[in-house]
Amino acid sequence: MRLVLLGPPGAGKGTQAERLVKKHGIIQLSTGDMLRAAVAAGTPVGLEAKDLIAKGALVPDEIVVRIVSDRIEEPDARNGFILDGFPRTVSQAQALDDLLDDKDMKLDAVVELKVDDGVLMSRVERRAGELAAAGKPVRSDDAPEVVRRRIDDYNNVTSQLRPFYQEKGLHAAVDGMASIEDVAAQIDAELAAARSPAT
Structure with a gap:
């Protein structure tokens, strides 16, 4: 199974991806994590x-595409993967289509978690507070002003992926405001529908 998880920062993509990884034996590829690892490694x-x-700010497409292309060729990606944080733009989505075509792969579904902007801000602030209270470093991109900019980027740029994937019959929106269990059930239902042969 190969899928893209869409949603603004704090929407719960990481939580749902973790569950899908365990359930389906696939890997989560978070471009944010991959980029942070590259930064840490210098x-x-x-x-x-x-x-x-x-x-x-958004990282240039060519950098992100290079990282993703190399990563999905690793042996642990053979059973499938969840892309979290990529694609963010229509040009990245087109580049992803091209690189998957080159590798004779295709996406099974694109699931978007829909969440209210005000709730997102409080979720991210809570996450930063919990990290600080536990004595763990707070990510620089979790600072409130940076988060607001990331949410704006999502609303202005990444939301344009909706029609791109709707046209391909891959897009499914789920209510990210529901409980973790309900969101999981909605995602499972969408994935089951995506994998069923068309009647």
């Missing part, structure tokens, strides 16, 4: 992305 791609990530 790789050339990481150095290019470092300043952009700290400001909450």
Whole structure:
């Protein structure tokens, strides 16, 4: 199974991805995590992305596409993967289509978690507070002003993926305001429908 999880920061993508990884034996590929790892390792791609990530800005497509293309060829991605944080733009979605075509792969579904902006801000602030209380570092891209910019980016840029994937019959929206269990059930129902042969 190969799927894209869409949703603004704090929508619960990580929580749902973790559950899907266990249930389906696939891997989660978070471009945010991959980029942060590259920054920490001081790789050339990481150095290019470092300043952009700290400001909450979008990383250039060619960097992200390069990371994703290499990663989905790893042996642990053979059973499938969840892309979290990619694609963010229509041009990235087109690049993803192209690279999957080149590798003779295709997406099974694109699931979007729909959440109210005000709730998102409080979720991210709570997450930052919990990390700080536990003595763990708070991500620079979880600062309130950066989060607000990331939400704006999502609403202005990433939301354009909706019609792109609707046209391909891959897009499914679920209510991210529901309980974790209800969101999980909605996602499972959408994935089951996506994998059923058309009648």
